[in-house]
Amino acid sequence: MMLRVLLLLALFPFFALSAPLPMPDQGPALRIQGSNTIGAALGPALVKGLMERQGVQGVHSERVEGANEQRVIGKTRQGKTVFIDVAAHGSSTGFAALKNHSADLAAASRPIKDGELVDLESLGDLKSAGAEHVIAIDGLAIILNPRNPLNSLNTEQLAQIFNGEISTWEMLGGTGGTIHVYARDDQSGTYDTFKELVLNRRGKPLAASAQRFESSEALSDAVSQDPQGIGFIGLPYVRHAKAVAINDGDSQPMLPLNSLIATEDYPLSRRLYFYLPPTVHNPWAKALVDFAQSAQGQALVAANGFVAQHVQAMDVEPRASMPEDYQAIARNAQRLTVNFRFEEGSASLDNKARQDVQRVVVYLKSHGKLHEQVTLAGFGDAKNDPQRAALLSKLRAMAVRRELVKSGVVLRDIRGFGAQMPVAANTADEGRIKNRRVEVWVY
Structure with a gap:
């Protein structure tokens, strides 16, 4: 160390x-x-x-x-x-x-x-x-009883469940009767996170019937013992409960893995700042x-239970839903646990991305990957013209390349995938900003 x-x-x-x-x-x-x-x-x-x-x-x-x-x-x-x-x-x-x-x-x-x-x-x-300084990434897990057969939920369903509009498991295509909602108390930062990411964005309050907990451990244990229970929890407190995959809009369902929170792809992730x-x-x-x-x-x-901004390499399993060219990259390279994102309405890197450039350079130097060992994959939000979305996504990748070149990195390739593979809904500003991203792949 x-x-x-x-x-x-x-x-x-x-x-x-x-x-x-x-x-x-x-x-x-x-x-x-x-x-x-x-x-x-x-x-x-x-x-x-x-x-x-x-x-x-x-x-x-x-x-x-x-x-x-x-x-x-x-x-x-x-x-x-x-x-x-x-x-x-x-x-x-x-x-x-x-x-x-x-x-x-x-x-x-x-x-x-x-x-x-x-x-x-x-x-x-x-x-x-x-x-503006991003100091950590925060993420929440949605947990069920281990015997609950459901494996994924979307963010709209979460808002309706925790608001009480969806009140039975049958309304979600499952079984088990009435849904029992478990939540942290009002003093909890975890509750603040859930409220901000799920409830407030849809203008919904937490159901009055929710059972509230001061202790993360107690909440997790209660859900793991209740076949009808559902709750939200910080990543270190899943314990004996079952974490489900979450999707937002047209994104793929994602489990609350540290790697997906580090890249901010996971829907229930957010940045923590010092100003x-x-x-x-x-x-x-x-x-x-x-x-x-x-x-x-x-x-x-x-x-302290948050996700650090250390850069690591991870394997990605190619899936049929991915573009063929993207699958080829995934078969031959590893993805770094960082996404470059951009200022709203701009091709300029945001403040976290500027710091991440230096983190990536440190990683590449320490692993001997400065010369033609890196491919950048750019993505964007949906446009009326798919060709425009593809062009903008490649321009974003080129913006990252310019910054890496300053530190002596020689790129292998840059690719633009347009609005394919969204990680968030394009119906809100927050989602469009998350979809405008550049991934880093190393060979």
Whole structure:
């Protein structure tokens, strides 16, 4: 593991961490507000890791007066107390705290909204590469009792099940009578994720009859013991239940595999962010953003049940539903666990993609695959003219090629597959953005 970290730092100065940070004479070294999904455990874990890397000793968390607020505290070798405050009241509160200058860094489990971007423009462009940072990918599993014969559901069915509109298994073509819905409580980041990805997008509230749980383990065990049960859970908590494949629109059903969440193909996946305003010059804020992207930071992401952004190669089984040319690639190459995606309405790489370029280069260098060992496969959302969709998908692949060439990568091939093989419904902006992607294949 240490060898891997040293290799990453040597090959990838983007992830290198800053020099020793100044210790404030009074008050917190850093103030973070926003997402409960991040702030409950992952944010404090990253803060603790950074503080320990800075030589702070005895680092621990203490609850402060407000609910969902904690202070990560320790002492320098000289005995000086240093602390960082983390408040987790929801993504919107993070942006509000940036506006009123009560936070240096906002944690968000969704992208910043256009209205928030305008509202905060006095702090600089929060969509710029230096401000918007994806720190992890989050994903949910939909679980059933192991004896339930259903193997897949779509996102529309999920919304109707958890809203109560679909109330029996027979309405889904199964058997078993009344559906028993299990859900996490309102304080849960997992519930926030499900609400955002499934219910809110269709304007549906959770059914009042849902059984609510504070514990992920207890919810999973309850579903695994109830033949009529269904629930949603974070990836580490499937336990003895059965995870089902999920599809969105015309996509293939996908199981909640780490590899499909890492590529963001799996429908119930989303990005987790830190937002650092360009006008904030707190060195601890910049250092935490860099630490979160480092090998050590991403290891903490994985340890806290989220999907890290490490690049790995995976085998893909060719299927008859795939284009013939794509099947040929899958038979001879491995796909990397990263998809390049683009700014809305643009052929420009989004901020995560810009970071992913460097991650892919590190992978290619460390595996000796810089020279004609890489094929890029571009995809897009549906257009009235299939030829236009095919052209745009290839142009996206060419945009990625330009960035890789800057780092000495010589491509084997680039392909455009148009609107084929969608991973999300084209009926909403979120789905169209997910479908506009470039895959990386290595030989």
